[in-house]
Amino acid sequence: MSKDIQVAIDGPASAGKSTVAKRVAKRFKYIYCDTGAMYRAIAWLALDHHLAMDDTAAISQLAQQAEIEFKPGEEEQRVFVNGTEVTKAIRGNAVSKNVSAVAAIPAVRTEMTRQQRAIADKGGIVMDGRDIGTTVLPHAQVKIFLVASAHERARRRYEENKEKGIHTGTLAELQAAIELRDQKDSTRKVSPLVQAADAIKLDSTHLTIDQVVDQISAIITKKINN
Numbered sequence: 650m651s652k653d654i655q656v657a658i659d660g661p662a663s664a665g666k667s668t669v670a671k672r673v674a675k676r677f678k679y680i681y682c683d684t685g686a687m688y689r690a691i692a693w694l695a696l697d698h699h700l701a702m703d704d705t706a707a708i709s710q711l712a713q714q715a716e717i718e719f720k721p722g723e724e725e726q727r728v729f730v731n732g733t734e735v736t737k738a739i740r741g742n743a744v745s746k747n748v749s750a751v752a753a754i755p756a757v758r759t760e761m762t763r764q765q766r767a768i769a770d771k772g773g774i775v776m777d778g779r780d781i782g783t784t785v786l787p788h789a790q791v792k793i794f795l796v797a798s799a800h801e802r803a804r805r806r807y808e809e810n811k812e813k814g815i816h817t818g819t820l821a822e823l824q825a826a827i828e829l830r831d832q833k834d835s836t837r838k839v840s841p842l843v844q845a846a847d848a849i850k851l852d853s854t855h856l857t858i859d860q861v862v863d864q865i866s867a868i869i870t871k872k873i874n875n
């Protein structure tokens with residue numbers, strides 16, 4: 650098998666997808682694509698345009714015209730939409746609260762999927778999100794469904810936000826918001842969050858980041874050498 654394969658990492662909010670995806674991509678010198686950041690960028694645009702979240706026609710049009718760019722940053726990838734940097738803004742409460750509604754709009758998903766496949770066409774890729782193994786890259790050679798308990802996921806995100814100075818309320822409020830978002834993502838009509846039939850489930854509740862990275866890397870290496 651070619652050394653440049655496709656790796657899909659899906660799972661609920663704050664399971665550790667982007668953290669491990671980034672590191673795995675670095676290890677194999679693959680491209681890393683954070684699809685959640687793309688949906689967040691569209692939600693940010695909709696809020697910036699003062700659109701109502703049920704104005705699906707206007708939001709769809711924004712998505713179709715949106716130019717989303719990732720640029721390398723010191724610690725994390727920087728995200729730009731139509732030339733404006735939104736790296737920090739897309740992690741705030743307003744976007745987190747509204748992104749699931751935006752991501753449930755079929756035309757938004759069609760456009761994001763098109764852009765994500767264009768990125769994947771460039772070579773070996775690690776892509777994380779909710780529907781990568783089921784919809785965006787159904788032929789990905791490695792599919793991981795990364796989970797962790799809701800409490801652990803909320804705790805991790807709480808600590809992360811505190812470190813970054815992003816205000817998201819109490820730990821209990823954050824856990825409730827994460828669970829609500831998971832529920833919306835899992836029950837939407839188009840490309841819901843669901844484990845692909847051929848995905849490997851990995852529970853990271855009691856694993857360190859390094860352990861998760863090592864397990865996924867071993868799966869990739871085995872696939873490449875087969």
Ligand code: CDP
Pocket residue numbers: 661662663664684685686688689748749750752753777778779780781830831834
């Ligand atoms: O980082 P976190 O897990 O909080 O979320 P994210 O990966 O940044 O994704 C934000 C939101 O975008 C999710 O809650 C989904 O509503 C949506 N999303 C999606 O629908 N499909 C994807 N492939 C990725 C994200």
Ligand code: CDP
Pocket residue numbers: 660661662663664665666667668669805806809853856857858859861
């Ligand atoms: O992308 P996703 O929303 O799934 O999660 P993330 O943003 O990569 O991770 C949420 C937080 O959990 C980050 O601050 C990670 O450092 C932390 N974490 C982890 O990702 N994996 C572990 N095994 C332990 C902690």
